[in-house]
Amino acid sequence: MRARLSFPLTALAAGLLAAGPTLADDPVELTLYYPIAVGGALTDVIDGLVDEFEAEHPAISVDAIYAGNYDDTRVRAMSAIEAGDAPQLSVLFSIDLYELLEQDAIIAFDEVVETDEEREWLDSFYPGLMENGQLDGMTYGIPFQRSTIVLYWNKDAFEAAGLDPETPPETWEDMARMAAAVRDASGGDQWGVMVPSTGYPYWMFQAFAFQNGHRLMSEDGTEVYFDDPAAIEALEYWVSLATEHDAMPDGTIEWGTLRQNFIEQSTAMIWHTTGNLTAVRNEASFDFGVAMLPMKTQRGSPTGGGNFYLFKDASEEEQRAAMTFIRWMTDPERAAAWSIETGYMGVSPAAYETEALRDYIAQFPPAAVARDQLKHGTAELSTYQGGRVRRALDNAVQAALTGQMAPAEALAQAQREADAALRRYAR
Amino acid sequence: MSQPSTAKSTGWPMALRLPGLETTAAWLLALIWIFPLLYAVWAAFHPPAFMVRFDLFAPLTLDNFANAWAQAPFARYYLNTFLLVTGVVFAQFVVCTLAGFAFARFPIPGKDFLFMLVLIQLFVFPEVLIVENYRIASTLGLVDTITGIGLPYVASAFGIFLLRQTFKTIPRELEDAARIEGCGWMAILLKVYVPLAKPTYLAYGLVSISHHWNNFLWPLVVTNSVESRPLTVGLGVFSAPETGVNWATVSAATLLSIAPLLIAFLLFQRQFVQSFLRSGIR
């Protein structure tokens, strides 16, 4: 009996004795999940950044896990929390804020910052990129892989259609006309424009609506306004690109293969995230340009992409280490390098002041379009019950584009579904 | 189940020489059926520019494989799948052998009812119960572990059923002889029943391997990280259309994930086919 007891006891004692010194020596271990929704070998870029960080901070070790697209990554992070194996931080959809709060998963950065320098850092980002990450005066999301939607156009195709290759469309009417011209000139071989309608249809629709002067949701995430006449008009215009102008294919357009469509020149214009810019640049065999999205009553694009979040279950020490990591990752030099590698935005004005990014923009002006468009930006659609609400809108957009429902009818249905999902949240 | 011999299928004299039309149809169907795989091979071994251009002299390349291998930890995924499949099959053999033996030879009260209860699992399989099974795996601390992927499948009604049937056909005399030699129940099971059921184990093993090699939904739900993701989930994460990964690379990755099983199948075609046959209900 004594023999049996003594082993665990000694082991325990040894463990207790060992715990003191090793705690200081062992690096703080951080786990984070991150998504990728654009082309290119971005996992390599992230791994490279993490290695560099670990070399500079031997006391912190970071395990960055690529978990799929934004939805997959949220599912993974939430299920890890539920299984009691919560990450300390993650890059998740900027619009996951309400759901993360509701699951009581995250804490505000305001609770972790200590010094004035850190408070200053909190204020160093573009305000437009902070919109989705703040609620009731607290900051929960730090912008990282952030984007706006931009218009990519194929200059060769424009020239072939007798359009000025250097002039992208300014207005909705321009875009429809130019797209139809390309379609005509190619004898039906090439489409004029493609706006993706799988993956993130609500996001594209939000751009149309905002260009028509309409914001789809309330500030506090408890109400949506899908069936407003301005929204209906926006969806009607989108649908008309295919039905009326014969400039865009019928049916839905796949988000994932759209870049390939542009590269293969099966369409002269696409709307896509700036996050794809570098991949397009590397692969296009023709001359292309990047422009802000066209306008109806105003310019506009929702912001998009992923923010850093801090998770509640982490110890104070881990939260501090996570802060160190996030600050390092969003530092102007890094933000600039990240922007050059991908096309995502440099998240702070300081990033655009760095030599690297200034030189890059001088040599490749399209890299500045996302930033310039930011002053016309709006927060991405984000509400409580976000999954359901976005799905309702996605379905409406797809129903309209595939001719199953008229835009007004589709949006009215989406409004009903969203209202039902949000009925418990009215303040 | 009938015991056919695919190997000697000419043995059936009913087989007639097919008229030309039917031969053509048979071949046409075969070509259609194999085409997707051939296409994947084409796409994987040629530069992306030749995805939809069929040129006999298109340059061959291994770059796509190199890219795929570099962009995702396929080596780790292989290891995970290997551990998963061997672990599950081994555990299934043990658990189902014991249960099959019990059902075949032991006087258990309410045995028929219990056996029916077991057979229910043929229909209430783990995929349907993903939500609750996830909660249970989570309570047991099995989320994001290879054990967590495999455990719900270990007590396989199908395995129990198959082994019970096989054990029942083994003559009692053999068992009695072993008992006279002084063997206990365990020794009888291991020395008499298990060796005689070898073909059943082989058949069940192959079906189980291909099932778990190919399984996706439950592993997707229960894994979070590279350390536990099997090949199918790794491939799904890697090639989800959103990422806009180059098709040629996706083709290469797809071939990488199916290669071991496919090669094994081509080598041991007959055993595979026989196994699937024997094991009809999976």
Add this chain to the structure above:
Amino acid sequence: MVEMNSHRRMQLYGALLLLPAAVLLSTFAYLPTITTLINSLFLPGFRGAPTEFVGLENYRLLIEDSTFWRVARNNLIYALGTIPTSIALALAMALFVNARLPGRGFVRMAYFTPTILPMIAAANIWMFFYAPQIGLFNKLLGALGLSGVNWLGDPSVALSSVIVMTVWKEAGFFMIFYLAALQGMAPELKEAADLEGTSRWSFFWRVTFPLLMPTTLFVLINALINAVRVVDHLFILTKGGPNNATNLLLYYVYENAFSFFDRTYAATITVVILVVLAIVATVKFAILDRRTHYQ
């Protein structure tokens, strides 16, 4: 007395042998089935509150949920689209490779190979075929001067595209069972028929097909189960879209549970699936097991 004891011991021993399987089956089959039923009677807690008992409220929501009906109808169409076609093709394939055919080994392998592939890999490959504009099918149609079809993006076509892929994946598997049954048939039947001068066509319908009935029923059950169980391809091909045109029941469960964090509603849909499977099981045990198919 001794007899009694040894009988007892046997019983105990047998129970011990069953124990591991019993524990695992209870944990991962019976218990979750029961908790699913219970959970379907609750609503998730609002803002961190505990879950709330609501009786049949979830079922009322389900009945009013037009998406659910859409998905259920899709699943029915999917089953009707995949099952008869793949069974007919499987039978044709089995007849082909059972006859004397040049290159039979290759043909049989070609038919069976899709069975070996993971659904997820098969979907990857078919994605290249179905992609609009740049996918293989539309390139081929384009070469013929036809305008392309938006295979996965047009709601009136998307489900059919998914069905076609599924048929491709499953037919070879079912072929094996037909082949086995064909090879188990008595050769005398054919000889007698030949003597009587019966045509091959009428021989097939009068003799072969009826004799294959047990196999057909057996394959049918398998196909029914797969129509409910396998939704892996949706993760790659369509994610259930456009506008739920290709959403299937199990995928809808996944969405509700893991994308919308609504576990209780997911449980309610799961109960519906369980009911469907219970019907299939009853059919199987009541009809199919009368036959001597398994032994």
